[in-house]
Amino acid sequence: MTASNGAAHAAPFFDPWAYLPDGAALRDACETQDARTALAVLRTLTTPDALAALWLVGGHADKPTDTARDAFTAAIEAADDGSALARTLRGLRYVTVGWGFRSRARAEHVSRDQFEQFHDWLRRAERTLFDVCSEFPDFVPAWEIRITICRGLELGHSEARRRYDRLAALDPHVFSAQEAYLQQILPKWSGSWEQASQFVADCTGSAPPGSLSHLLVLDLAVERWLDGEKTVPPEMVEQVRQAAARSVWHPEHVPVQATAVAHANLAQFFSLADHPADAKPHFDHLGEVPVEGNFQYYGDPAGTYRKLRAAAEKAGAGRGRRA
Numbered sequence: 001m002t003a004s005n006g007a008a009h010a011a012p013f014f015d016p017w018a019y020l021p022d023g024a025a026l027r028d029a030c031e032t033q034d035a036r037t038a039l040a041v042l043r044t045l046t047t048p049d050a051l052a053a054l055w056l057v058g059g060h061a062d063k064p065t066d067t068a069r070d071a072f073t074a075a076i077e078a079a080d081d082g083s084a085l086a087r088t089l090r091g092l093r094y095v096t097v098g099w100g101f102r103s104r105a106r107a108e109h110v111s112r113d114q115f116e117q118f119h120d121w122l123r124r125a126e127r128t129l130f131d132v133c134s135e136f137p138d139f140v141p142a143w144e145i146r147i148t149i150c151r152g153l154e155l156g157h158s159e160a161r162r163r164y165d166r167l168a169a170l171d172p173h174v175f176s177a178q179e180a181y182l183q184q185i186l187p188k189w190s191g192s193w194e195q196a197s198q199f200v201a202d203c204t205g206s207a208p209p210g211s212l213s214h215l216l217v218l219d220l221a222v223e224r225w226l227d228g229e230k231t232v233p234p235e236m237v238e239q240v241r242q243a244a245a246r247s248v249w250h251p252e253h254v255p256v257q258a259t260a261v262a263h264a265n266l267a268q269f270f271s272l273a274d275h276p277a278d279a280k281p282h283f284d285h286l287g288e289v290p291v292e293g294n295f296q297y298y299g300d301p302a303g304t305y306r307k308l309r310a311a312a313e314k315a316g317a318g319r320g321r322r323a
Helices: 023-031 035-042 047-058 068-078 084-102 112-135 140-152 157-170 175-184 193-206 212-226 234-246 257-272 276-286 293-297 301-315
Strands: none
Touching (some): 023 035, 035 047, 035 068, 035 084, 047 084, 068 084, 084 112, 140 157, 140 175, 212 234, 234 257, 234 276, 276 301
């Protein structure tokens, strides 16, 4: 791959850009801090891919220790032409920079200074996106991001539900928004497993054939694993197997960038559940161009991917794709 400045570089092992239309152009725009070009590419994408791409662009070089962070933030601010998309990207940039300060650690492991930085950036994002939602109330990406902001600023479950319902009234099957709201109602964010399970049942029960919304059962299963439930019950394995059949394997499914993430997460789940043969078709779909997905939870994500893929290949030898 060649960057737009002419310098050759190799794509990382986990490459989320590979599954986006014009993903290479978006990556190059981010690496050269060309926010205007990034916005031009974003405007060509359909909503599902635009949502994924916004998070990738907004989250580029977002670590507090990365010297490129301030420069890219300034470039995104300078590219703001007042449109809903440009202002939403600016708000999202503030979210990802803020979350970079907070880190993924549990609250008890986050310092007061980290929280202050985190909340300061999220308040900037909320002010920006509040205005977007006021002026462009039908703009789905802004509502989706505000669900995550609500969680970070601890505005409460009722406000998060209000924001989700506003989005769902525009489009009831936005998978990334459902995932964002599901995080809000998990026990780790003062919710409950009962709330989370009911929400998943509601979403999957109304999801059309081929929708990624069926995979919310997978999100819930992985969250239980992260919470300490290391044994996956057989009924959960079957639920996830059926969810895959109704989503990524369904004839009516339209592949988007999130499809690749779904395959990564399904491969990780079936490997975790000691069903490597079920993981194989998902590894096969990604091959040598994987996305990280839930492999991020391992100390060596790339090494774990290779190891589990090899085990799945061995276990699935001679079996059909959907066996």
